[in-house]
């Protein structure tokens with residue numbers, strides 16, 4: 326187990342190198358020039374040239390990459406061109422918000438989706454199942470910003486249950502922080518829940534055809550024990566993968582939700598950085614997000630074995 | 639005294655888009671206390687559905703549409719779902735064909751065996767565990783204590799089926815439904831597993847309804863044999879009657895299709911392996927006469943028009959074939 330973890334972590338190094346290269350290439354292929362963004366479109370060529378030199382943009386691209394990556398290896402992601410603050414500091418400041426938002430959303434979605442998926446499978450092809458399928462289809466297809474705006478309008482503006490603007494980090498004041506996080510995480514969670522519930526339903530149906538489920542019934546178990554113990558544990562393994570993929574993706578920044586609810590998360594920062602061609606910020610953040618994603622993946626793979634003991638490390 | 643199991647005009651149909659498949663057109667037979675009855679027939683003739691009907695676990699879209707199932711004189715068809723649960727696993731247990739997929743891969747052997755005890759008996763986990771280990775020892779699973787913590791995939795097919803047998807006999811049921819329990823196993827371990835099952839069942843006085851299409855197995859263990867074809871019983875009798883005086887052309891065809899079994903006087907030259915021509919008829923569209931008629935080498939006038947009832951050929955022997963009408967009337 327420990328050996329497996331070590332192996333996986335060592336394997337992350339070449340992956341990260343590859344990600345770094347890709348990010349660098351992608352960022353540098355986007356048309357646009359950070360120097361122009363910095364000094365404005367009507368600056369003199371001399372001024373532009375000077376800014377370029379100060380940012381190291383006058384160097385050949387391979388040199389730029391090696392310089393940047395050399396710093397990354399020593400833990401220095403550089404400074405944002407836009408804010409002048411070290412990228413790493415910004416990540417440390419903004420990622421926790423995204424992490425809390427996404428984690429709450431994930432917990433909410435699992436709590437909602439797994440029971441509904443199981444119920445839908447139990448009542449397959451009946452009215453209840455169709456109703457569930459319809460709701461989850463809506464959840465998948467409704468745009469996130471619309472759902473977020475509706476939630477704001479109804480629960481914050483009309484009913485006044487939740488604040489409609491402002492933000493307090495949850496680690497500073499848990500109660501107030503939670504109130505700011507409730508609507509965003511439910512909105513985001515609802516979207517995740519739709520996908521997870523569909524996955525739960527289909528893998529439950531898959532498992533319920535198998536002989537060990539009939540065997541469980543033949544033992545004299547109640548239908549609920551059959552479903553919740555024997556079928557669900559097996560059906561949860563593929564569902565776990567889906568949850569992991571979604572969680573990892575959204576950890577990279579739930580941009581829409583962060584924007585609608587005005588949360589100072591990482592997602593919004595990355596988007597702004599991309600627009601302003603803030604090379605160090607984009608590269609640093611994406612590299613960090615890739616690393617987080619890899620750790621989420623690793624966690625899923627480790628957890629998977631708890632649900633499917635046949636998996637070998 | 640009641641028989642352990644009495645199946646009386648059981649009908650189990652599958653309502654599908656293409657029509658009603660009569661998986662069990664109509665089936666009646668009995669199993670006495672401690673008796674081993676083998677149910678044989680080609681695949682698709684309704685053997686598994688007969689066993690599942692006894693537990694009232696016919697899968698959707700199948701349904702028992704008629705008949706009665708009596709267990710020790712009690713009509714299971716009149717039982718509520720919770721009364722049925724008390725029967726399943728305690729008074730009637732079942733072993734499935736594929737030990738690879740009939741044990742739950744996500745739980746240890748111990749977990750599954752202890753659960754089987756504790757569904758029906760109010761005993762502590764430790765007590766259930768000891769009971770399970772003792773049972774694993776009875777089915778000759780090597781190192782039973784250590785196996786309790788193993789997952790099914792860590793055992794061989796033969797070992798898994800021993801676990802299934804142990805689980806099925808844990809609570810000394812009156813009846814064991816064994817659905818081709820050795821078909822999926824290596825030929826080398828089939829005989830051992832079968833022997834263990836029969837011995838353990840005899841020790842606990844459990845009757846066995848053994849589904850198989852291996853007639854060599856039948857000749858080894860059966861007290862009585864029920865031959866099924868297209869959802870009906872076409873012949874039944876003691877093992878001796880079936881093997882020495884098979885009365886239905888279908889039974890005779892089955893017997894001729896096995897190479898190792900001597901038929902009648904075994905000094906004669908070995909016949910080439912016989913294969914019955916033709917296919918099992920569609921269960922959604924059974925012919926009006928005898929379902930075997932299209933394949934029957936001995937079919938005559940009434941066969942394709944009228945369905946033969948079971949004709950008694952002795953106190954224990956009966957065949958549903960027009961060939962035996964006169965014999966039965968005599």
Ligand SMILES: Nc1ncnc2c1ncn2[C@@H]1O[C@H](COP(=O)(O)OP(=O)(O)O)[C@@H](O)[C@H]1O
Nearest residue numbers: 652659661680681682683684685686687688921
């Ligand atoms: N899920 C199903 N849907 C429709 N028909 C089925 C289904 N399962 C079984 N049947 C019907 O029941 C018949 C008997 O099946 P079964 O009892 O499993 O046969 P076997 O004698 O091989 O055990 C099959 O030939 C098929 O027509």
Ligand SMILES: [Mg+2]
Nearest residue numbers: 682685686817
């Ligand atoms: Mg079968």
